[in-house]
Amino acid sequence: MTPGTLVLLHTPHATAGIWGDLPETLRSYGLDVVAPDVQGEDGPRYVARASLIIAATAPSPPLVLAGHGAAGPLLPGVALAQRAAHRKIGGYVFVDADLPRPQAHAHGVPMPPDWPEAPCGYLRTRSARGEHDRAMREARLRGWTVMEQAPPAGVAQALGELIAAL
Numbered sequence: 001m002t003p004g005t006l007v008l009l010h011t012p013h014a015t016a017g018i019w020g021d022l023p024e025t026l027r028s029y030g031l032d033v034v035a036p037d038v039q040g041e042d043g044p045r046y047v048a049r050a051s052l053i054i055a056a057t058a059p060s061p062p063l064v065l066a067g068h069g070a071a072g073p074l075l076p077g078v079a080l081a082q083r084a085a086h087r088k089i090g091g092y093v094f095v096d097a098d099l100p101r102p103q104a105h106a107h108g109v110p111m112p113p114d115w116p117e118a119p120c121g122y123l124r125t126r127s128a129r130g131e132h133d134r135a136m137r138e139a140r141l142r143g144w145t146v147m148e149q150a151p152p153a154g155v156a157q158a159l160g161e162l163i164a165a166l
Contacts, residue, residue: 001090001166004060008035011069012042025156034059047074047109051081062090064163072097077109091166092120099135119166121145125155
C-alpha cells in the first residue's frame with residue numbers, strides 16, 4: 001500500500017530522536033513522514049498528546065502508524081483517535097515493538113473492538129537481535145508480514161518494503 005502519511009511513534013519516555021535519520025531517509029524516498037515528539041507521557045496521555053501533534057500536521061490519509069518498543073501497544077488507541085477525526089488508517093507497523101494485548105488494555109488505553117481494521121507488519125532490526133522474538137513469532141502466527149533488517153540504511157529500505165507489502 002502507499003500511505004498518505006507515515007507516522008513514526010517513539011517508545012514512551014523517550015524522544016523522536018530514537019528514530020535517528022530514519023524520518024529524513026524515508027522522506028528522501030518520497031514518503032510524507034511525521035515523527036511526533038511526545039516526551040514524558042505514556043498510556044492515555046501519550047495517545048492524546050501524539051494524536052494532537054498528528055492532527056496539527058494535517059496528515060494525508062491513509063495513515064500508516066509505526067510504533068517502536070512500548071509504543072506498539074498504544075497504536076490501536078492512536079488509531080482510534082485518528083479514525084474519530086475521519087482519518088483512515090491504512091496499516092500498522094511494529095518496529096522492535098511489543099504487540100497490543102486486548103486483555104491488558106495497553107496501559108489503560110482501550111482496544112477498539114474491530115482492531116486491527118487494517119493490515120499489520122512487524123520489523124525487527126538486527127540491533128534488537130534476540131529481543132522481541134516472542135512478538136515476532138506472534139506476528140507470524142497472526143499472518144502478518146514480518147521482516148528483519150540491519151540498521152541504519154537497511155531499516156529505511158525494509159520499512160519501505162514492509163509498508164508496500166501491507
